Amino acid sequence: MENLVVAIVILAIVAVSVTKIVIEKKRGAKCIGCPVSKSSGGCCCCDHSANE
């Protein structure tokens, strides 16, 4: 019984971590948690070739 409870706790922790990663990735984070690594996700992708 104790083993089952601990196994469920471990699985729950892992599930929460995976969910957080998926959410962050969907929000456009390149590095999980990093406040400055989100992509713009907008239309304004710069065209480097135009700047050469």
Place this chain on the structure above:
Amino acid sequence: MKVALAGNPNSGKTTLFNAITGRVEHVGNWAGVTVEKKEGNIKKSLVEGNADIIAVDLPGAYSLSPFTSEESITSEFVKKENPDVIINIVDATNLSRSLFFTTQLLELGIPVVIALNKSDLSKKKGITINVAALSEKLQCPVIETVSTVTRKNGLQDLISAAVSVKGKKQKSPFEGLEVDLTDKKSVEAADKKRFELVKAIVAEVEDRKTSSNRQTRQDAVDRVLAHKWLGIPIFALVMWAVFSISQTYVGPFFADTFVGWIDTFNGWVEGLLGDRVSPVLKAILLDGIIGGVGAVVGFLPLIMVLFFLLALLEDCGYMARVAVVMDRFFKKVGLSGKSIIPMIIGTGCAIPGIMATRTIKNERQRRTTAMLTPFMPCGAKVPVIALFAGVFFNDSAWVGTLMYFVGIALIIIGALIVVRITGEKNKRSYFIMELPEYKFPSIKRALVEMFSRAKAFIVKAGTIILLCNAAVQIMQTFNWKFQVVAEGAENTSILATIASPFAILLIPLGFGVWQLAAASLTGFIAKENVVGTLAVVYSITNFIDTEEFALINGATDVAGVMGLTSAAALAYLMFNLFTPPCFAAIGAMNAEMEDKKWLWGAIAFQLFTGYTVAFVTYQAGTLITTGAFGSGFLPGLIAVTAMIGCVAYLMKKGEQKATAKSALKSA
């Protein structure tokens, strides 16, 4: 309603954006911090009538001509996305420079409201601006703002003005010519006319008591801090002080208490589990999840202090001087003068650093900068540095400082190699960066930056690092038949069998054991994993406990468990710092380089660099300390010589290509 925030670099757009939206986007007291647009809802307290207003923070631009990528983002947005209103942030301390861009914005027909920002600073400098006259001249509302204070900052008036002009047609005081942007002469002629107009407006509305060509105290300080030779030892001294404070004095003081809490929590969970729970499950939860994450999180106070100090340095204007000091070296080795900005941003996280390379026009320089930026130790590498400095070097602050300077040296050497391999002549690029004024750094801003980094660190520890540590613990507990490995037979575990082949390659570097190889491998997922994996594979729950593994007094027990000499430890640290960065940063490199050949070349070069630096460090260190070379010297020498040979061959090929190119040109 959509409002675009546009203005010159370092005019305070992001600070104003944060103030009106309540967001905490990274700001810096220098130009070029924002390279992408950011959106946020304007706070309801600033909006009359509860309307939804979206503010878009755009990268700084001096003009609407799309000559650099950040300017093209701004230019494209204001021209194609038709925001309802443009809030033009004008630096009140530098009106004549700022209004050039303003006159271009006024010609678009979109209603413009001018935020005369930093108006507190301009008053302190004895600059008086006739706001009503300026508004009349430009035919748009002008509001004085101070976005760094919470009261009487003019922000409510600014938003009200923006709402009131929505839907109105903007008149322009200057009808611009339709300029052919490909024709340099016509662009220059139009710019000249525009400058004349701006000059006339400024002469009428501005009363400047100080003469701009007078030598100020700031100039005197700059002559020392940004001096071409003195600037480097001063920078070294500053970094040494930063590491001393963060990793020897203040950081460990807080870390000690913090780690005590983690230990108490670990003990509490252990007591809760008792003896009835399976040892395997207990190990996964206690050693893998709580122990592994706890070992990494234990460094949080050190990281917080470090980022607090770096934020103070950036905010007071010092980092911009560092950029000036390093600029001359970077230009000499074929990098863009702008390359320094991604590298300084990269000290926080390599990914935004790599993303910031898009401000560099030249393709080769941009790709080279993206490739070399990860050599600057990022925040994720700080726990690794702190661990090895604490355990093997009596917590000497020189270890962290040395890592930054080795990183800079590798960038310079790397740039020299790349310019020869690509066969391009070393084109001198000129980078003019506006030096921000020195100011007393904002403690609030530094605290915001510190907590933002701390939050990021905790999120990463609770996600990627937690999962990795749990996986490492499982892989260490079981063999390939999924049987629990017996005590003393850990080298039959899944983890050991995966890491062992890599460990053989690491023998010449002084750390050819599967545990250390495994930690380096997980470091490619996130660099903090090196610490987490070491904690799991050596069953060390924390590295900072003052009784057992004192960071301040040396931690011989940890060193003994790892079985590394000082030379091997330094080599291991350098290997983890200067081999390719985490996968996320490699992804960012891929996006910015836009060329698979460059990407794989960069990864190979980073592997070559990390391996060679670690080999030289270990073998030279061992020779100095013991009088003989370390283990695996000969095979290591052969491997390193072969890699150097490959690089030399590519350089020769590149030079031949360059010679052929110039011969063709002269013919």
